[in-house]
Amino acid sequence: MIQIDWKIKSFSQLDIDELYELLKLRVDVFVVEQNCPYPEIDDKDRHPETLHLVGKGKDKGLMAYLRILPPGLSFKEVSIGRVVVGKESRRQGISDTMIKKALDQINRTWPNENIRIGAQVYLKNFYESHGFEAVSESYLEDGIPHIDMIRICS
Template identity: 50%
Template structure:
């Protein structure tokens, strides 16, 4: 596994890169999690897009927001790893990269996320703490978490 990381604004994404990102997000968030929801939410236009590729194929992704573009603090969202790469702990590498790019691109260390509840321990391992009660987002239990 030799992951190459790219960070791009929406306008800089090629049609193929955008297609691959949307395909991965749909594969996991809609099909695998059996959740019909509006993935194309207008926020992609404001985000920085962190793409992890292995041999030219998109296998990991997250979108990053500067403060006030999603939450008051900087934010990381749509964190997703292709199922066949999860046992390789790529999710942890993706989060480290996302946190690094929030700091380097936005000069921010305070980060807020809306996390699926079942991933609480995963995000805690990256320094996030729960800051809300459980709520439903697209019929999936979520919690707000913050890293200072």
């Protein structure tokens, strides 16, 4: 099993190299790999309640990342977004671990809150395995099929 050091940080706690790495990973995957020109960098990253889950490998390089948005920023519910694993680190269960860590953090930070996401359609089964249910039809966001999903607080 891969050793990953997971950290939850606010925007102000990210150092300049971490910020560079996470923005580079997001652009490499969401803009370049998925061939989707869109405004990847938004002010949601800097919101004082946004949390950044950063996963670094033994070599201290960034392997995985996601952000957790507070209620009322993207949706009325808490939201998870920008879920990304580097190309060379995929298919090793990292996404499952990362989502579990995010759900644990949300439960600690915003107990009793539902979670809503805008997921890429091809990941529907993955998110269902973590308790999310589809609540919309498929729609295009930046040219990529998405679906809204919700995880009801239990």
